[in-house]
Amino acid sequence: MSFINFARKEIAFKIVYYGPALCGKTTNLEQIHAAIVPESRGEMTVLSTQADRTLFFDFLPLKSEIIKGFTSKFQLYTVPGQTIYRETRKLVLRNVDGVVFVADSQWEKMEENAESFQDLIDNLAEQSVSIDKIPYMLQFNKRDLSNVAPAHYMDFMLNQRETRVPTMESVACNCLGVFETLNIMAKMILAAFMKENNMAMADVPDDVCL
Amino acid sequence: MQKLTPQLGKKIDEILLNLVVRAKAEAVLLCDRGGNIVAQNTTERYHQEDNIAALAAGSFYATRELARLIGEPVFRYIFHRGEKTSLYMQTTSIDMLVVVVFGKDSNPGLVKLYGDEACAALEELCAQNAASPEEHSETLELDSTKTMFRRK
Numbered sequence A: 001m002s003f004i005n006f007a008r009k010e011i012a013f014k015i016v017y018y019g020p021a022l023c024g025k026t027t028n029l030e031q032i033h034a035a036i037v038p039e040s041r042g043e044m045t046v047l048s049t050q051a052d053r054t055l056f057f058d059f060l061p062l063k064s065e066i067i068k069g070f071t072s073k074f075q076l077y078t079v080p081g082q083t084i085y086r087e088t089r090k091l092v093l094r095n096v097d098g099v100v101f102v103a104d105s106q107w108e109k110m111e112e113n114a115e116s117f118q119d120l121i122d123n124l125a126e127q128s129v130s131i132d133k134i135p136y137m138l139q140f141n142k143r144d145l146s147n148v149a150p151a152h153y154m155d156f157m158l159n160q161r162e163t164r165v166p167t168m169e170s171v172a173c174n175c176l177g178v179f180e181t182l183n184i185m186a187k188m189i190l191a192a193f194m195k196e197n198n199m200a201m202a203d204v205p206d207d208v209c210l
Numbered sequence B: 001m002q003k004l005t006p007q008l009g010k011k012i013d014e015i016l017l018n019l020v021v022r023a024k025a026e027a028v029l030l031c032d033r034g035g036n037i038v039a040q041n042t043t044e045r046y047h048q049e050d051n052i053a054a055l056a057a058g059s060f061y062a063t064r065e066l067a068r069l070i071g072e073p074v075f076r077y078i079f080h081r082g083e084k085t086s087l088y089m090q091t092t093s094i095d096m097l098v099v100v101v102f103g104k105d106s107n108p109g110l111v112k113l114y115g116d117e118a119c120a121a122l123e124e125l126c127a128q129n130a131a132s133p134e135e136h137s138e139t140l141e142l143d144s145t146k147t148m149f150r151r152k
């Protein structure tokens, strides 16, 4: 749920990177943090265990001047993918504006992807949010590995709801597809926001790096 | 969608300023349940306020389950006692979180006293506003000269 603060001239949006354990969610945020123009970002908070798995969540605040006279904050979060951290995932999903579902492209991860996607639907439903009503997209990550399922197969597995959503293939650890994903997501959120606020449906400008 | 008008924002700022001064605190943040900063009164030292708000909201609401296990609906206050600097968090009935950072100049009793007062004032303000909402209209416009997120 976006927050317009007319007093502080700020609009805040929350983007959650969701998906099974080790699919590359933290890597997406790390790559954005490392490669984005510095004026667009704050500091990244990574709460990881020694095993390098997210215990709680990661957080990266970004900002943009895309709405005149306002600072638009895009707050990026990751969730811990492991099944036992369901409560944490529900917590992070509070007031979410858009979800990037990161799927691990390796064949042996297909079941985990499907489980995690269902978990997302259920956790949103618990806060009375239908996944079909919020902006979300799919990122097929780890395309560099040899044992990966074809993109059209993953699309068939995960993108079968009434409205088909954008997908992006990625190699997050090499920053391939990472900014494209972020910008598609940000634009989907902006489009939903503009519609809700009856703003003129001018085209959201394209990012130069797309 | 949540909206905060400039008039209401000003009144909230006054309440927070009052809390900072009287509780001799270093920083005060008001966050919503999603971890967004609604208003703040902080010194230069706390420039990562977005991160503080996100973590404070996350860790505060994470105690709900713990509260439930000992038969409480929610913990109203949480203290994190540090060597030099401490953190106090208090929930309000308006589903917002007051976060106070304080040092050796202050103490938990003082912070709680004025924290309670500030929360009561915020609750009253929101009740008043709900009864007779302030009008505010402002046209939002996209800046087509700006790009979204770019690489270095």
Ligand SMILES: Nc1nc2c(ncn2[C@@H]2O[C@H](COP(=O)(O)OP(=O)(O)O)[C@@H](O)[C@H]2O)c(=O)[nH]1
Pocket (backbone or CB within 6 Å): A019, A020, A021, A022, A023, A024, A025, A026, A027, A028, A052, A053, A054, A078, A081, A141, A142, A143, A144, A145, A170, A171, A172, A173, A174
């Ligand atoms: N081969 C390959 N490895 C990746 C890719 N993206 C992330 N990884 C690695 O996968 C592991 C788990 O990534 P991480 O971002 O921590 O996963 P998370 O649990 O979803 O946050 C790390 O060792 C990453 O370096 C990718 O596109 N290809």
Ligand SMILES: [Mg+2]
Pocket (backbone or CB within 6 Å): A025, A026, A027, A053, A054, A078, A079, A080
């Ligand atoms: Mg992680």
